[in-house]
Amino acid sequence: MENGALVISLDFELLWGVFDKIEWRERKVYFQNTRKLIPEILKLFEEYEISCTWATVGMLFNENWDDWNSNVPQIIPEYYNEKLSAYKYGNSIQSKETEEFCFAPNLIKFIKETQGQEIGTHTYSHYYCLEPGQTLESFRADLEKSKKMADKFGINLESLVFPRNQCNEDYLDVCMENGLRTVRTNPADWYWENTQKDSLQQKIFRTGDAYFGLNNKSYRDIPEIAPGITGQKASRLLRPYSGKSFLDKTRLNRIQSEMSAAAKNKEIYHLWWHPHNFGDNPEKNLQDLKQILSHFDFCRKKYNFQSFNMSKLGKKV
Numbered sequence: 001m002e003n004g005a006l007v008i009s010l011d012f013e014l015l016w017g018v019f020d021k022i023e024w025r026e027r028k029v030y031f032q033n034t035r036k037l038i039p040e041i042l043k044l045f046e047e048y049e050i051s052c053t054w055a056t057v058g059m060l061f062n063e064n065w066d067d068w069n070s071n072v073p074q075i076i077p078e079y080y081n082e083k084l085s086a087y088k089y090g091n092s093i094q095s096k097e098t099e100e101f102c103f104a105p106n107l108i109k110f111i112k113e114t115q116g117q118e119i120g121t122h123t124y125s126h127y128y129c130l131e132p133g134q135t136l137e138s139f140r141a142d143l144e145k146s147k148k149m150a151d152k153f154g155i156n157l158e159s160l161v162f163p164r165n166q167c168n169e170d171y172l173d174v175c176m177e178n179g180l181r182t183v184r185t186n187p188a189d190w191y192w193e194n195t196q197k198d199s200l201q202q203k204i205f206r207t208g209d210a211y212f213g214l215n216n217k218s219y220r221d222i223p224e225i226a227p228g229i230t231g232q233k234a235s236r237l238l239r240p241y242s243g244k245s246f247l248d249k250t251r252l253n254r255i256q257s258e259m260s261a262a263a264k265n266k267e268i269y270h271l272w273w274h275p276h277n278f279g280d281n282p283e284k285n286l287q288d289l290k291q292i293l294s295h296f297d298f299c300r301k302k303y304n305f306q307s308f309n310m311s312k313l314g315k316k317v
Contacts, residue, residue, distance in 0.1 A: 058124030120159035218262035
């Protein structure tokens with residue numbers, strides 16, 4: 001590449017990404033804030049001419065529970081840990097009240113219509129590709145359902161983000177069969193390995209890395225990790241506003257410093273987060289995002305730093 005590039009990918013999940021970790025009744029405002037935030041994030045992206053991939057859980061394409069019930073794949077994952085099953089969970093919470101936390105077709109259309117935005121897939125059911133009990137065939141059925149749902153919206157899925165970063169290289173041929181051309185892969189650091197087990201030590205090192213360390217998160221190489229599939233390595237998770245002044249300032253300075261290094265060295269810097277990460281302190285998180293995008297604009301003007309979504313970068317490379 002002649003110049004460096006910022007790539008942003010967002011894991012768009014709403015309740016489907018965290019149902020095994022939270023009680024939805026206690027987090028209503030959190031998800032309501034998330035829905036309100038997405039148009040605000042898109043406004044910022046338009047203002048700063050930012051491209052982004054929204055890796056979207058396919059279940060969000062449904063209009064309501066009736067729609068969801070009619071779109072269950074013929075083969076579903078039979079996780080040994082049943083608490084991970086979106087199908088068992090969905091069957092247990094069906095009501096008019098929960099629909100706004102589980103479905104978002106209008107938001108998907110809004111994203112699709114915004115300049116520079118790509119709708120990618122985060123699988124149909126927030127599928128865990130390394131959990132005991134799931135199989136290649138249930139993964140294939142899941143991706144096929146995602147593709148069919150996106151087709152109804154006139155969306156061609158080209159990019160994939162594996163849920164919980166459970167990147168399964170054995171499944172890449174199925175990705176290729178379903179038209180996917182690029183996937184987000186994990187950082188090379190040891191504390192991003194085996195994310196399904198996720199030890200306390202890994203969590204501690206990942207947290208520390210958000211604040212301190214070398215500016216070594218950017219890269220040039222976009223390898224072909226399977227025939228016809230490129231792997232785009234994540235650089236940095238944008239952690240949400242904490243309310244701790246020193247930590248928040250250090251966190252933002254670290255991202256800006258890494259971005260500057262990428263711009264100077266003509267490398268790729270891949271930033272990612274979940275839209276719901278902004279749900280607890282929406283205004284503060286939007287301020288932080290604006291600061292990051294303002295710094296990107298500085299790098300664009302000084303170093304001709306570019307903005308790509310995953311699909312666009314994959315084709316560029």
